[in-house]
Amino acid sequence: MKESLMDILCDPLDKSDLELEVTDRDGDEIITGRLVGTVTGEEYPIEDGIPNLLPPDMRDDE
Amino acid sequence: MSRLHGPGDVQFFDRIARLYDAAMPAADADSLRAGLAFARRPVERVLDVAGGTGRATRALARDGPEPTVVDFSRGMLERARDDGREAVHADAGTLPMRDDSVDAVVVVDALHHLPDPERAVREAARVVVPGGVVVIQEFGPRTLRGRGLVLAERAIGFDSQFWTPDELCDVLERAGLNARIVSGGFEYVVVGRVEDD
Numbered sequence: 001m002k003e004s005l006m007d008i009l010c011d012p013l014d015k016s017d018l019e020l021e022v023t024d025r026d027g028d029e030i031i032t033g034r035l036v037g038t039v040t041g042e043e044y045p046i047e048d049g050i051p052n053l054l055p056p057d058m059r060d061d062e
Numbered sequence: 063m064s065r066l067h068g069p070g071d072v073q074f075f076d077r078i079a080r081l082y083d084a085a086m087p088a089a090d091a092d093s094l095r096a097g098l099a100f101a102r103r104p105v106e107r108v109l110d111v112a113g114g115t116g117r118a119t120r121a122l123a124r125d126g127p128e129p130t131v132v133d134f135s136r137g138m139l140e141r142a143r144d145d146g147r148e149a150v151h152a153d154a155g156t157l158p159m160r161d162d163s164v165d166a167v168v169v170v171d172a173l174h175h176l177p178d179p180e181r182a183v184r185e186a187a188r189v190v191v192p193g194g195v196v197v198i199q200e201f202g203p204r205t206l207r208g209r210g211l212v213l214a215e216r217a218i219g220f221d222s223q224f225w226t227p228d229e230l231c232d233v234l235e236r237a238g239l240n241a242r243i244v245s246g247g248f249e250y251v252v253v254g255r256v257e258d259d
Binding site: 048 | 139153156189
């Protein structure tokens with residue numbers, strides 16, 4: 001995902017702001033990292049460029 | 063209720079992601095463009111909700127804004143990402159997008175696969191800015207080909223619901239949108255505009 005996507009993203013649970021933490025990037029593309037709910041504290045992983053913003057109870061924790 | 067393929071038929075789409083683009087025809091981009099033209103503002107930010115591999119909006123992306131693909135199936139999204147598209151793993155009924163954050167949402171041939179279509183339409187209406195539009199392409203269940211599709215989807219275990227264009231306009235109106243039919247037939251398009259309060 002590109003950092004500009006942060007303009008529209010929010011926490012799915014309460015629609016509050018997310019904080020972006022980047023682990024690995026390739027140019028303007030964020031490959032690995034996480035998004036953290038500033039109110040809920042929930043952590044949403046970014047893996048292989050795709051943020052997983054499913055509500056935690058819908059995640060497929062394999 | 064049959065749930066053979068899991069919530070929103072996701073497990074099925076995870077399995078068939080690699081075959082999907084070859085098997086499905088290109089969506090009718092002209093009807094989608096006509097729906098987007100109902101917006102009263104420039105359409106720059108677009109979400110392709112339940113967009114899978116991004117197939118349906120690839121034609122739109124070629125000559126306009128590149129829709130961000132939102133889907134419940136990680137397998138489908140990896141195809142979209144490999145195609146250079148922005149991809150977000152999310153639930154159409156619990157969108158991780160801010161209120162009034164996009165100019166349009168499109169849902170192409172997918173609303174009938176969602177576990178709670180009315181909720182997905184309400185979420186779409188929430189994230190679209192006033193003047194923007196929700197454009198939905200669906201299959202008409204009362205056309206000849208539509209009747210065949212309804213039977214085929216039931217035969218493979220999908221728990222699909224289908225609407226006539228008028229019924230789908232009612233769904234959009236219940237979500238507070240100003241709805242109208244863009245085009246009819248087997249693959250019809252309806253649009254709902256978010257009006258100012």
